[in-house]
Amino acid sequence: MIQLATEKHLLGLKGVPASEINAILTRAVFWEQYPAKATSILQGKFVANMFFENSTRTRFSFEMAQKRLGAQVLNFAAAVSSVQKGESIYDTVRTLESMGIDAGVIRMKPEGVLQTLAEKVKIPLINAGDGNNEHPTQALLDFYTMKKQFGDLKGLTVSIIGDVKHSRVARSNLWGLQALGANVKFCAPPNMQAPELVEFAPYVSIEEALLSDVVMLLRVQLERHEDGLFNSAAEYRAQYGLTVERADKMQPHTIIMHPAPVNRNVEIDDELVECDRSRIFSQMANGVPIRMAVIERALS
Structure with a gap:
């Protein structure tokens, strides 16, 4: 498990210390109480939501969070993508990374793939649910x-x-x-x-x-x-x-x-x-x- 303390990825919570979890919970209090609905803190940042598995609530929740922070959002749906034609998940993520995204939110059915991806790409990845493994x-x-x-x-x-x-x-x-x-x-x-x-x-x-x-x-x-x-x-x-x-x-x-x-x-x-x-x-x-x-x- 990649620890939050040393990486910007959030792949799961197994092995993550209480201090890291509490830091996220504390920061969430700040954002819940933030007086404006939107901020420009992430202006100029591009985030891709890469959903290789269907989701409505999770994707909309991430998109709302990204837009409230001022980020530019790219939504990727596997059902209408080249993944349906056999392009691998790795190639898809690397393609978007090459185009200049700053972070990726990924939801997928296979287990174990996300950890391998995180070791091969330079952008931070956030797990939006992988198989029967985790949904941090x-x-x-x-x-x-x-x-x-x-x-x-x-x-x-x-x-x-x-x-x-x-x-x-x-x-x-x-x-x-x-x-x-x-x-x-x-x-x-x-x-x-x-x-x-x-x-x-x-x-x-x-x-x-x-x-x-x-x-x-x-x-x-x-x-x-x-x-x-x-x-x-x-x-x-x-x-x-x-x-x-x-x-x-x-x-x-x-x-x-x-x-x-x-x-x-x-x-x-x-x-x-x-x-x-x-x-x-x-x-x-x-x-x-x-x-x-x-x-x-x-x-x-």
């Missing part, structure tokens, strides 16, 4: 949301419920929360568990998961699991969904989080998505100042 800015905005609610994250218990096996959000949250001194628990059906993470966080029952300070639901795509335990979304909801009845059993101070997009009435009941305990739309709002802090750091 999502985790950072999650920490920011928790910090605004609870203050210090040290000693906090966070339960992550759902498809841990395929979740880059779960992994980035695990690494970052542990660095910040929080306790992480997973809750997942057997076929959605990631066995390699057992040594870092225990798998608990849905009843135990609900007793945490933060209950974080993950988006579930049942079609990913051909050996699925569930015949329908309704069956998943009955066993692992955050229903109104289950929410009533949570502690009074517990908050609900979800990286979105939300499958309403599957992993969480519709009426809970925007209830008083929910921070789901706050998370989306917090993504902009977090990404402003990350982009500024890469280009400063």
